[in-house]
Amino acid sequence: MAETYETTLAEHLKQSGAASVQDEQLATYLDEQDPLAPLAASFVLPDVAEICAVAAATPSPPGAPMPAPSPPPSRAIYFCGNSLGVVPRRSVTLLHEEIATWSARGVLGHFAHPHDRPWARYDDHVRASLARIVGAEPREVVAMNGLTVNLHLMLLSFYRPTAARYKIVIEAGAFPSDQFAVASAARFHGHDPAAAVVAVAPRAGEHTLREADILAAVAAPDVALVLFSGIQYYTGQCFPMAAIARHARAHGAMVGLDLAHAVGNVPLALHDWDVDFAVWCSYKYLNAGPGGIGGAFVHARHLEGAADGRADRALGHVGDDGTRLRRLEGWWGSDASRKFEMDGVFRAEPDAYAFRLSNPPIWQLATLLGSLAVFDQTSMAALRAKSVLLTGYLETRLRHLAAHPPPRAPRPPFTILTPSDPAQRGAQLSLLFHAGTMPRVAHGLMLHGVVCDERKPDVIRIAPTPLYGSFAEVWRFVDVLRAVLAEATTEPSA
Numbered sequence: 001m002a003e004t005y006e007t008t009l010a011e012h013l014k015q016s017g018a019a020s021v022q023d024e025q026l027a028t029y030l031d032e033q034d035p036l037a038p039l040a041a042s043f044v045l046p047d048v049a050e051i052c053a054v055a056a057a058t059p060s061p062p063g064a065p066m067p068a069p070s071p072p073p074s075r076a077i078y079f080c081g082n083s084l085g086v087v088p089r090r091s092v093t094l095l096h097e098e099i100a101t102w103s104a105r106g107v108l109g110h111f112a113h114p115h116d117r118p119w120a121r122y123d124d125h126v127r128a129s130l131a132r133i134v135g136a137e138p139r140e141v142v143a144m145n146g147l148t149v150n151l152h153l154m155l156l157s158f159y160r161p162t163a164a165r166y167k168i169v170i171e172a173g174a175f176p177s178d179q180f181a182v183a184s185a186a187r188f189h190g191h192d193p194a195a196a197v198v199a200v201a202p203r204a205g206e207h208t209l210r211e212a213d214i215l216a217a218v219a220a221p222d223v224a225l226v227l228f229s230g231i232q233y234y235t236g237q238c239f240p241m242a243a244i245a246r247h248a249r250a251h252g253a254m255v256g257l258d259l260a261h262a263v264g265n266v267p268l269a270l271h272d273w274d275v276d277f278a279v280w281c282s283y284k285y286l287n288a289g290p291g292g293i294g295g296a297f298v299h300a301r302h303l304e305g306a307a308d309g310r311a312d313r314a315l316g317h318v319g320d321d322g323t324r325l326r327r328l329e330g331w332w333g334s335d336a337s338r339k340f341e342m343d344g345v346f347r348a349e350p351d352a353y354a355f356r357l358s359n360p361p362i363w364q365l366a367t368l369l370g371s372l373a374v375f376d377q378t379s380m381a382a383l384r385a386k387s388v389l390l391t392g393y394l395e396t397r398l399r400h401l402a403a404h405p406p407p408r409a410p411r412p413p414f415t416i417l418t419p420s421d422p423a424q425r426g427a428q429l430s431l432l433f434h435a436g437t438m439p440r441v442a443h444g445l446m447l448h449g450v451v452c453d454e455r456k457p458d459v460i461r462i463a464p465t466p467l468y469g470s471f472a473e474v475w476r477f478v479d480v481l482r483a484v485l486a487e488a489t490t491e492p493s494a
Contacts, residue, residue, distance in 0.1 A: 005392025005422060021396050027475035030393070036386050040468040042374045043287070044087040048076040048449040055446035061439035066447055066487055073449035077473045077480070081465035082233075082261060082428045083453040085287030091370025098366050121336070123360045129372040133286075133380060134259070134278065135269035136297050139351035143282075143295050143365065147260055148177045150279040150296045153355055155185040157327050158225060158254045158276055165224040165252070166191055169217050171209060172201035175233050178258055182227060198223070207417045207432075208237040208424075215247045223253045230262025234455055236418035236428035238266060245273045260284060263295070265387070265426040267380040270297050285427075285465065286375075288368035293361060298352045330357030374467060386466040388422045393471055394429060394464055395420065397478040406486035410434050413485050417459065428463040430455075437488060444484035450477060 013021060016029035031037055052072060060066055078086060098117075101109045110120045117125055123143050131138040144150065159168065166189070168182045183193035200217045202209055209232075218226050226248040231238045241257060248255035257278040262268060264285030270278055278297040282288035302325060331339065333356045335347040348354040395416065402412035417430040433441055435458060442454040453461040464474055 005389050006396075008389055009393060009396065021393075022400055024472075024475050027393075027471040030389070030471035034386060034471070036378060036382060036466060037470065039374055039377065040470065042089055042377075043468045044089060044092075045078055045468065046076050046086065046451060048073050051076050051446060051449050051451060055443065058443065058446070061443055062436075063440055063488075066440060066444045066484075069448050069483070073480075075449065077450045077477050079462045079464050079469070079473075079477065080451045080453050081285055081287075081467075081469075082265075082461055082463035084283055084290060085285060085371070085465070086468060087289070088287050088367070088370040088374055090373045091287075091289070091367040094366040094370045095363060098362055119362050120359070122362055122365050126365060126369050126372055129376055130295055133264055133268070133372075133375060134280075134295075134297055135267070135273075136271045137300055139303065140271060140297050140300055141295065142298075142352040142355055143293050143368065144356050144360065145294050146291070147258070147279050147281040147294045148181060150294045150355075151178070151181045151256075151258065152185075153328060154256055154277040154279060154296065154298075155181060155225075157325050158256060159185050159189070160254075161186075161189050161191065161196070161224045165222055167196055167198050167220065167223045167225075169198045169200065169220075169223055169226045169228075169253075171214075171228055171232060171239070172199035173232070173234055174199070174229060175258070175260065178227065178229070208232075208235050208419055209239070211240050211243060214239070214244060218244060218247045218253065219251045221251070223248075223251070226253050226255045228255075228257060230257050230259040230268070231265065231426050231428070233261050234417075234430060234459065234461075236261075236425050236430045236461065238262070238419075238423070238425050241275070242269070242273045245275045249274055249276075261428070262426065264375070265428075267384050271299065275299060276302070282364075282368050282371075285467075286368065287371040287467070288364065291364070293364040293368055296352065296355060298355065303351055327355060328357065329354075332356040332359050383466045387427050387464075390464045390466055390469060390471065390474065391425070391427050391429060392422065394462065394474045394478070397474060398429070398431070398481075401478055401482055401485075406482060409485050410437075413437075426463075427465055427469075428461055431460050431462065433458045433460065440488035441481075441484055444488045445480065448480045448484065450480055 009021060012030055013026055016026050018026035097115055101114060111118050126143050127138045127141055130143060131141045168186065170178060170182055182197050186193045186196035198217055200209060200214050226244060228239050228244055230241055245255045254276045257275055259278050259280035261284065263280040276299055280295045282295060283290055283292035329346050333349055333354045335349055338347055398416060402414060405411055405413045414431040414433045417432050418425045418428065438454060438458045438460060442460055445452055455461060
C-alpha cells in the first residue's frame with residue numbers, strides 16, 4: 001500500500017474538532033492518539049537554557065542582531081536526529097555498569113561479567129536488534145569501527161575492477177567521505193577517479209534524482225560497483241534501494257549502500273533486496289552518541305561454505321565471478337573458540353564477524369545497546385507509520401507558511417528540496433532559503449531553543465524523529481519559524 005498522510009490527517013482533523021490543519025488543537029489530538037508517545041520518556045532531550053546560552057554566545061550573522069524571544073522558550077525542540085541523536089536513559093545506566101565492572105573486576109570483565117555481558121562477546125548483544133532494523137540475518141551483521149573505515153573494508157572486498165568493468169556509480173553530491181573513499185579505491189587499483197567514478201546528477205533545474213536516470217547509469221556495461229546512499233544527506237531524498245540493487249545485479253555489478261541517514265529511519269530489507277554489502281553509523285537515528293560505533297552488512301551468499309569452520313573459508317570464499325573475495329584480517333575476526341590458541345593460524349569466524357579487526361569498544365557498544373533497547377519495544381513499521389504522519393504534518397504546516405509568509409518576507413521564503421512523496425523520503429525535510437538568509441534563520445531558531453542542522457550555503461535540515469518527536473513540537477517549530485522569518489529575512493530600516 002502506498003504511503004500517504006493527507007488522508008490520515010484529514011481523518012484526524014475531523015475527529016479532533018480542530019478548525020483546520022493549522023490549529024494547535026490538531027497537534028494535541030495527534031499526540032494523544034500516538035501509541036509511540038511514551039517512548040520519548042526513554043530519552044534525555046537537550047536543555048533549552050543551554051541551547052539558548054550557546055545561541056546568545058554565538059556571534060550574530062551579518063545584518064541586524066536577532067532578538068531573543070520574550071518570554072524565553074520553556075522547552076527545546078530537537079529536530080536534529082539526522083545529525084546526532086539524543087541520549088537514551090538506558091545508555092547512561094549501561095555506561096555506569098561497565099565502568100563499575102571495570103573498577104571492580106578489571107581484565108576479568110572480558111569473560112566474567114556481573115550483568116552477563118562479557119566484553120569479549122559484547123557485540124553479540126546488539127546483533128539481533130541491528131539485524132531486525134536493517135532487514136538481515138544476524139550472521140550478516142557486525143558492529144565495528146566507523147562508517148568510512150567499514151566502507152574501505154567493503155570496497156577492498158567488493159570493488160574488483162577488470163579491464164572491461166572498472167567504474168563506480170555514486171550519486172552526485174554524495175557525502176564527502178563517500179566521494180573520498182571511492183576516489184581512493186579507484187586510485188588504489190590504478191584508475192583515474194575522473195574516469196572511473198560516475199556521479200549521477202539531477203537534471204537541469206531539479207534538486208533530486210530520477211529513478212530512471214539512476215538505473216540507466218547502473219546498467220552500463222563498464223560498471224563494476226554501485227555505491228548509493230539510502231537517503232541523500234543534503235536533500236533528504238530516499239533512493240529506490242531495492243530497484244537499484246536488483247538492477248545492478250541484473251547487469252553484473254556489485255551493489256553497496258551507505259545507510260548513514262537511512263538506518264533507524266526507514267524500513268530496510270537488505271537480505272531480501274540482495275544487496276552485496278552495506279555500511280552505516282550509529283550516532284544519528286540509532287542514538288549511540290557522538291562518534292558511535294559503525295556497522296556493516298555482508299549478504300549471506302558471500303558467507304556460503306563458512307559453516308564448516310575450516311580455516312580461511314569464510315566470507316564468500318568464491319565470489320560471483322568465480323574469484324576469491326579478499327578482505328583484511330585481524331585477531332578479532334578469527335574463530336572465537338580458538339582465538340587464544342595463539343598459533344598464528346587465521347581461522348575465520350563463520351559469518352560477517354570475520355571482517356572484525358580489533359576487539360570491540362565497550363563504551364560505544366554500551367550506548368548503542370541502550371538505544372536498541374528502545375527500538376526493541378516497537379518495530380520499524382510502527383516507527384515508519386508515525387514518521388510518515390509526523391513529517392507529512394510538518395510539510396503541510398511549512399507549505400502553508402511558505403504560501404502565507406510574514407509581511408516583507410520573500411514569497412516564498414524557502415523551498416522544500418525533499419520530495420513530497422513519502423516513499424521518497426525519511427524523517428527529514430531540507431529547506432532551501434534565499435541566498436544569504438539561512439545563517440540568520442538558523443541563528444534565530446537556536447535563540448528560540450530550536451536545534452536543527454544547517455548545511456552551507458543555504459539549506460536547513462529539519463528532522464522530527466518518531467522515537468522522541470511530537471506533533472506539538474512540529475506545531476511550535478513552524479510557529480517559531482514564522483517569527484524568525486519576520487526578523488531574519490527582512491532588511492533593517494535605513
